[in-house]
Amino acid sequence: MQAADVRQWLADNGITSVQVQATNLDGTFIGKTLSCDKFLGALDQGVAFADVVFGNDLGNFPILGVAFPSWRGELEDIFLRPDLGTLCVWRPGVAAAIGDFWTSEGDPVGVCPRNLLRKVTAQAAELGYGVTAAVEIEATIFEEPVQEARAKGYQGLTPLGGTAGSAYVLGKSADWREYLEAVEERLRSVGIAWEAWNDEAAVGQVEVNVPVGDIVDVADRWARTRQVMREVAYELGHSVTFMAKWSDAWGQASHLNVSLADTEGNAFYSPEGASEVMRHFIGGVMAAMAGTTSLALPFITSYRRLVPLEGPPTTITWGHHNKSTAVRAVTGHPAYSRIEYRLPGSDANVYLVAAAVAGAGLYGVINRVEPPAPFAGMAWGLPEGSVEQVPATISQAAAALEADKILPEVLGEEFVTYWLGTRRWEWIAFHTMGGGDLDAGLTAWESARYFELV
Template sequence: MTAREVERWCEENRITSIEIQATNLDGTFIGKTLSVGKFLGGLAQGFAFADVVFGNDLGNFPVLGFAFPAWRGELEDIFLRPDLDTLCVWRPGKAAVIGDFWRPDGRPVGVCPRNLLRRAAAEAAERGFDAMAAIEIEATVFEESIQEARRVAYDGMTPLGGYAGSAYVLAKSSDWREYLECVEQRLRDIGIDWEAWNDEAAAGQVEVNVAMGSVVDVADRWARTRQVMREVAYDLGRTVTFMAKWSNSWGQASHLNLSLVDEDGNAFFDPAGPSPVMRQFIGGVMQAITGTTSVALPFITSYRRMLPLEGPPTTATWGIGNKTAAIRAITGHPKQSRIEYRLPGADANMYLVSAAVLGAGLFGIRNEVEPPPAFEGMAWCRPEGTELLPTTILQAATALETDKVLREVLGPEFVDYWLGTRRWEWIAFHTMGGADAAAGLTAWERNRYFELA
């Protein structure tokens, strides 16, 4: 769209303001609201944000203790360039558009999550593939308003729909259905394809499935769907959280489904099982699986999910149709053949997770990496011959630091910077009001992650 076409679109839709949207490294949805005139005037250069977008932690402290990239340190402006393919009517009179961060000299910011994913998708395209994805979003909804939640420091709240925890239960009260039906309507209004929603395992927990599409588009839908779930909760006087584990109940996840499509169709499909392309893709993903844990489980609380028999994978395994493994291969169907990466918490930034998994999978194809044998049986409780996935934020950082695949596909600037931020997160937990991680979920974690993770 040209600036004139955007202007006409705004006039036709009676738009008076435009929200520019992105995520920071921690997955928090960020942005600004602009007048239509300001937006039209900045389409070429983008819109200035201070480098604290990627330089402050969730407590709004400057992240310190490691080398800064060239774009950080002097509060230099970086610029959010809107992707006009994402322009939509967000609410009556208000539009929204998602963008990527660029440096003043025209180079992409190397730690921008969407830039990293677009780069991986571009590599797939160069190899003749369209990278396709779908994301399952889990969250917990509460009866209390966000103001009430803040007053009680997010503790002792009432799960919407009752305390009975199971899965797929339809015997829910009307207030639970009202929330999800309002989310469903908002997604339709914005133009986001969704497939299903349902009750999940824990009290108050829900799952919303974002439909299959191109990997960057689906990551955009993931970010916007979570924001819609928040806005609908606030409108109805409710609260929602995407913490990986907000209590001692079951944790919550963001499962990533990925496949590659070429001119002949789904490149992962073979009637006999995983195709050669799928096998090599899995080979690359498995080679980087322990390092990828750092982006899949980004926070202190993320690792509280890592309990055998509670759902998340705990071993570095893959299997055909095996939901206890970290990578589940779905095979034998010309359209549905795919991998499901089951480790990410609900608090993961899925731009980063998608970039890491897609990049590692393409590395496997490029280098014809064969995966280890598919695991058969239950992969929980560390059966013989399996490797445990990292169980702390520092273990995962160490695994990423030594991972040559992810350093190649994500770039050294991102890897080194991300490692610094995760080690800072560990320091913050132990010096700013947290406690021994073995002591159970802390007030520090709820205050830090409940609203912003």
């Protein structure tokens, strides 16, 4: 759409304000609400945001101890350019558009999550591939309104729907169904495609599935679906968290399904099983997996989820149709052949994980990287030293990313260097701002920092 078309669209839909939307590095949904005239005037240059968008942590402290890129350090403005393909009616009278961050000189901000994913998809297009994806969103809903949850320090909350902790239970209380049916209705009204929702393993836990599509569009829908889940919870007097581990109950994930498409269809499909393209894609993904862990498990609490036999992968393995491995290869179907990347927690920024996984996979295709042998059997509870383990802490994952040779090439040195600084800052924040003993179980500091913002 051109500016005149946008003005007419706003008028036709009775829009009086526009919300511009994005995520920061930590996956927090951020933005501004603009008048229609302000939005129309910002279509070319973008909407100004202070560089603290990517310069402050979740406690709103400046992140220090890392070299400042050119766009950071003087509270300089960076600009969110709306992607008009994402323009929608968010609620009556309010429109919304997702965007990417650019500098005042017109260069893409190198740490903008959506920019990074778009960069990878552009590379895929040059190779003749489209990148398709689907994502599973897990969250826990609580009976208490968010104001009460805050007053309680997010402790001692009552999971919504009763005490049943077995997956796929339909015998839930009416308030649980009311919440998810309201989410479903809101997603329809916004025009966000969804595929399924269900009870998950832990009490109060739900899963909402974003169906397959272009990987950037799917990441947009992931971000917006989570915001819808928050808004509906607040409107119904509940609270919700996407923490990977909000208590000693089972953790929460964001499984990412990825495949490549070419002019003949699914490039991962072969009648014999995995195609050559799929094999090399897995080769690249596996070669970068230790380093990608820092993106897939971004916070202190993320690593509390890595409990064997509770679902998340704990080893750097892949296997055919094997859900105990970190990468499950689904083969033998012309439409559904894909990899399921099972490592990310529900607190991961899907734009970043998708960019890393798709980028590493393309690196494998370009360089014909052969994967290790597929793992057969259960990949949990193995003898120590028999197979490489997923990095077990935020610091171990940062060290693995620093040693990685693929991701700096895929995502850029600026991003990788800056991300490493932010994760090391997160470790410092935990140990100096009240986190306490990492081995003593989930801390009040973690709940206060992550419950609402990840």
